[in-house]
Amino acid sequence: MSLLTRILSPRSGSSDGPRTLRLGIAGLGTVGASVVRMIARRAEALSAATGCTITVTAVSARDPKRDRGLDLAGITWFDDPVALARSGEVDCVVELVGGSEGAAKEIVEAALAAGKHVVTANKALLAHHGNALAKEAESRGVSLAYEASVAGGIPVIKAIREGLAGNEVSRVYGILNGTCNYILSRMEAEGLTFEACLKDAQALGYAEADPTFDVEGFDTAHKLAILTSLVFGVEIDVEGVSVEGISAIQPLDLTMADELGYRIKLLGVAQATEAGIEQRVHPTMVPKGSAIAQVMGVTNAVTIDADAVKELTLIGPGAGGDATASAVVADIADVAAGLVRPTFGQPVTGLAAPRRVEMQRHEGGYYIRLTVHDRTGVAAGVATRMAEREISIESIVQRRSAKAEAADAKAAANDPRGLSRAPVPLVLITYAATEGNIRAALDAIAADGLLAEAPQLIRIERE
Amino acid sequence: MSLLTRILSPRSGSSDGPRTLRLGIAGLGTVGASVVRMIARRAEALSAATGCTITVTAVSARDPKRDRGLDLAGITWFDDPVALARSGEVDCVVELVGGSEGAAKEIVEAALAAGKHVVTANKALLAHHGNALAKEAESRGVSLAYEASVAGGIPVIKAIREGLAGNEVSRVYGILNGTCNYILSRMEAEGLTFEACLKDAQALGYAEADPTFDVEGFDTAHKLAILTSLVFGVEIDVEGVSVEGISAIQPLDLTMADELGYRIKLLGVAQATEAGIEQRVHPTMVPKGSAIAQVMGVTNAVTIDADAVKELTLIGPGAGGDATASAVVADIADVAAGLVRPTFGQPVTGLAAPRRVEMQRHEGGYYIRLTVHDRTGVAAGVATRMAEREISIESIVQRRSAKAEAADAKAAANDPRGLSRAPVPLVLITYAATEGNIRAALDAIAADGLLAEAPQLIRIERE
Structure with missing residues (x-):
């Protein structure tokens, strides 16, 4: 047979x-x-x-x-x-x-x-x-x-493999780890640190004693690698996923995101490009009005961009005994109904070898939070280095904290030129640029001695 | 075989x-x-x-x-x-x-x-x-x-029939008509009337020359009847769907919804109750933070409440040549793969006869917008009639329009007791009550002569 x-x-x-x-x-x-x-x-x-x-x-x-x-x-x-x-x-x-x-x-x-x-x-x-x-x-x-x-109780494998059989998919992305989404949701809602939210997640049983696998993005990478294979008809290549977790996200990043019209989610993204297939897991700025931005707590979501349906989003429980069992039983029912489909949507012998794309070649918008010395000419210095790499800035926000203002006011008497002022955050949103250019510009800015701390860099994913 | x-x-x-x-x-x-x-x-x-x-x-x-x-x-x-x-x-x-x-x-x-x-x-x-x-x-x-x-390019039939095979579903609801959602989205965003938005929808090809079938909810009712059968294992009973369209929605209702934390969507809802299965299509207040409230324009969405997955939401294109073709081709692929499943998820001979539930027995929260004569004691009169029917009020908002204020100010000289004042809107949000009690209370309020216009009544659907 x-x-x-x-x-x-x-x-x-x-x-x-x-x-x-x-x-x-x-x-x-x-x-x-x-x-x-x-x-x-x-x-x-x-x-x-x-x-x-x-x-x-x-x-x-x-x-x-x-x-x-x-x-x-x-x-x-x-x-x-x-x-x-x-x-x-x-x-x-x-x-x-x-x-x-x-x-x-x-x-x-x-x-x-x-x-x-x-x-x-x-x-x-x-x-x-x-x-x-x-x-x-x-x-x-x-x-x-x-x-x-993948995505617990959401029937995303079936939706892609069977429901979108007529479509060519260009991108799939999702919130695939409930632990991370729970932590980011609480950080956003309550202004708490990553560490405080992680502790709560552990107490509630949403995070393991050793949370590395979840919070550093490896769990998401596993799930993404499976989706990539199914969606693009390539062999699974989990080693080819670029992975970055959420442990470096600070409350200030969530505040700035909110102000700039974004939320921060840990996304897994697989995207077809001319050079090959990008597979990346990283904290991501998503527009506040997008369906995926509404997904809070341990809930998961997957969005598929495809030629015929344009955009399809599935939102549901990503973990939990009953939700996961629901997906297991759906598979069992397919087996019971006599349905035997190729594992990754087509015979494995027909899957293409993966073509990795270096993150340096990734092109997109970036949120960059610099911690700069509060001196005249710093913003100009930053802007110049960006321009040298042909990076266009969409918005720029510089704000001093009340605490810094107070400290500086106190010091002002002895330091009329402001040389001892506390470093301040300088946040930039860029138009589409390559990661290589962004990294090079940041290296140049650091070499110029403008930074008091390592820069924070969060990729923006547009709908 | x-x-x-x-x-x-x-x-x-x-x-x-x-x-x-x-x-x-x-x-x-x-x-x-x-x-x-x-x-x-x-x-x-x-x-x-x-x-x-x-x-x-x-x-x-x-x-x-x-x-x-x-x-x-x-x-x-x-x-x-x-x-x-x-x-x-x-x-x-x-x-x-x-x-x-x-x-x-x-x-x-x-x-x-x-x-x-x-x-x-x-x-x-x-x-x-x-x-x-x-x-x-x-x-x-x-x-x-x-x-x-149902729901164009969203693979919702497959998700329910196969993906949720292990679940018992308690409710399914959705935005199933893109024309209505387009009109409501524009009314909300731009403060326009239903008539103005309908005209635009017709110009853009989103609405037919005779829009009755879409805007009065019949299209949604057809789709809902199919979902009901699939989800609850009953014979299709389209005649049993209670149907109410969006043509009576006024800009003020959308403003009030926004203020009270809701959006208005035309939903089809099928819900298991002890008395049987409610099937209803009506404009609905949905909490602003819900996934379905984010669905704008011609996009469709379906949410399924089930015992194991709790809540699953699918969002995607509800119409259009390519999106609809996507669903047709998915079905063709299933046929080609040799998959023959019972039409409504189980052999049609095993489907239960439908047990209709009268809308009078529906229980839920209500948004009630009354247009009352601006006289002392009106609010008390309304509250008394509500209390008589054991309807609890969650919020109450009374606000006079700037126009009415101006007219009244002008008239005040000749009408010190305010008898000629323009009628004013009085908006109530109720806790769960039965539709029968709500209607009876409204009838009593009307009989008391408190209303200058027929009341507006919009059901609230909680997550």
């Missing part, structure tokens, strides 16, 4: 009889437990929708004794998840263990090798091994489904 | 060979022409995604001589679209004629009777005959696909 016409009839001899899909679930954390409950709760609806009875026949988790509030009667318990993946009782393996290596990888590889469908929520695994795993799945004629790996 | 496992292999004897899907397109207006071009432009990608070669083999339209800028070489022209629907050259009929009766209905019926898949953008046909057509499609084991019929 060819890939796309393969029909799932694991138990029934003929495709006419009632069909059953037997699930083996590896990992019974919040998401796994929610999947088990959802499959039970929605049994009738799922059967009506797919023409197939879906049952959980096997589970595996680290601690067999933990009370998860689940009725596991009649379900086979496996201590070894790889044995579950190979079990003859299982048609479709649901991998919810997580991590790009170790058990998760072994489970998925064993399941595919045994010709079983795989549904996973594991973005790290996909980002690092997606090409090889997709190849294996396609050669076996089985599904490797991963809706839950 | 059972419904869900039927495989499309129209031309090839075995499912192993290369497959072809032959399209017959009835209707070559803006959407039809865009579909023909998209199928050609995306031929390679669609073939890679579906494992099937998609070709247009037949077309039909009213005027064979019109230059549509299309290369129709090698494509059979049918003067009679019903003959196209029956043609042996066609595996899937794309109905883009429009209208609930006449040619469109005959084409779809003939296609289904001949065992062909149908893809349509026709919301009126679905809303009025969807139950019977779905039954026919399912008995034949073919697809009746209609992504383009």
Whole structure:
């Protein structure tokens, strides 16, 4: 049978009889437990929708004794998840263990090798091994489904792969990490520092004890790499993502953003350019009136720019047991309905090799916050260095804090020329310029001795 | 073969060979022409995604001589679209004629009777005959696909039917008519009247010469009826939709909405209640900070409230040739990939009969704008009548226009007791109350002789 016409009839001899899909679930954390409950709760609806009875026949988790509030009667318990993946009782393996290596990888590889469908929520695994795993799945004629790996409960994989099949996509960008969006939302609303909001996020369970993976943008990069492959028909290239997190964002940046008509969001952006495909994760100024700017707290959002639909935005929960389980169950329903599509929207053998674009070549608007010595001629010096690199300035804001004013007033008696005045922020918004030119101009400004601190640079993303 | 496992292999004897899907397109207006071009432009990608070669083999339209800028070489022209629907050259009929009766209905019926898949953008046909057509499609084991019929290029049918398969939905609501949203957006932004904005919308081609169908909410009602069926698993009941358009909205209502923290949108809302399923189309106050409130101009948006994902919002183009064609081609790709799902997400025989809920039983917040005689005791009179019906008031705003002030000042000399003063607006926002109680209170207020004009009543929809 060819890939796309393969029909799932694991138990029934003929495709006419009632069909059953037997699930083996590896990992019974919040998401796994929610999947088990959802499959039970929605049994009738799922059967009506797919023409197939879906049952959980096997589970595996680290601690067999933990009370998860689940009725596991009649379900086979496996201590070894790889044995579950190979079990003859299982048609479709649901991998919810997580991590790009170790058990998760072994489970998925064993399941595919045994010709079983795989549904996973594991973005790290996909980002690092997606090409090889997709190849294996396609050669076996089985599904490797991963809706839950990107933007949690938002059915963005399905929307792009199927809903936009007629479109050529030019850009996809989104808020893909709820932890970062929660922190930035609170910093903005309450004028708090990154550190204070991170602490709250940890207390609320929105951030890990070691938050690096989320706040430095790596989680977003994994998800973006998956979207890039799907949207542009290229092999996954997570190493090609330029990554910058939110830990350097200061309350002043959020205040200035507000004043200039922007909000700051950590975006993952994949964009087709003449030189190749830009993949970048960084704090981003988005226009306040844009749909994505309204997205607050742990919510995720993805916007797709495409030739026919122009702009499509999906907003929903990016994490949480039930929301993630919703995406997992949607994938399971597709498998149950007999839908086997190529992992990345087209056969993996047809995916193009990635063509990376250096961030130096990125072209866009920039927010630049300089901390300059408060001396005559500084603004002119900055403007000259910008002009040398053909960078046009859209707006410029210089404002002294009340505290600085007070300190200076006190010092004025002994320092009539103002040489001891405190450094002041100088904020510039540029028209489109290349990152290379921006960096070169900033280096020149620093070499001129105009800066009291390293500059803050935030990219602007237009609708 | 059972419904869900039927495989499309129209031309090839075995499912192993290369497959072809032959399209017959009835209707070559803006959407039809865009579909023909998209199928050609995306031929390679669609073939890679579906494992099937998609070709247009037949077309039909009213005027064979019109230059549509299309290369129709090698494509059979049918003067009679019903003959196209029956043609042996066609595996899937794309109905883009429009209208609930006449040619469109005959084409779809003939296609289904001949065992062909149908893809349509026709919301009126679905809303009025969807139950019977779905039954026919399912008995034949073919697809009746209609992504383009609701919210244009937004893949909302797929998102609900497949992406949210694990969810129980409690409410779905959306901006489903671009004409109305364009008019309301301009009224709000520029303080213009409904009539002035309608004229502009007509000049720009966003509104028909006879705009009734759009501005009085019937188009939204058709789309809502389809969503209701899909979301709640009930038969389509377009007659059960309570419909109210936007023609009575005045600039003052938009000003007051803004002041009170709302925007006014024409929403279609389907909501599960204990008494049954409310289906209603009406101008609605939505909180300014909500995602749906940001949707301006001809853009559409749909929000789904569901148990697992909580809230999912999709925003995109609601109309236009390319956007609608995008949805049509997505359906075609599903057919080409061999995906045949029940029309309304589950077999039509399993759909429940609709249980209508009278609008009188609707419970929610209300914006009430009264035009009262400017006399002592009027506000107290209004408040008393509200209290009698156990309606709690959240805010109350009374403001005299500058014009009224000036007129009164002029008259004051001859009318020291103010008996001739111009009527003034009195705006109330209520907490949740039933529509029956609200209407009864308003009737009592009118009977008391307090009103100079009929009251304006706009429902509030909370997130």
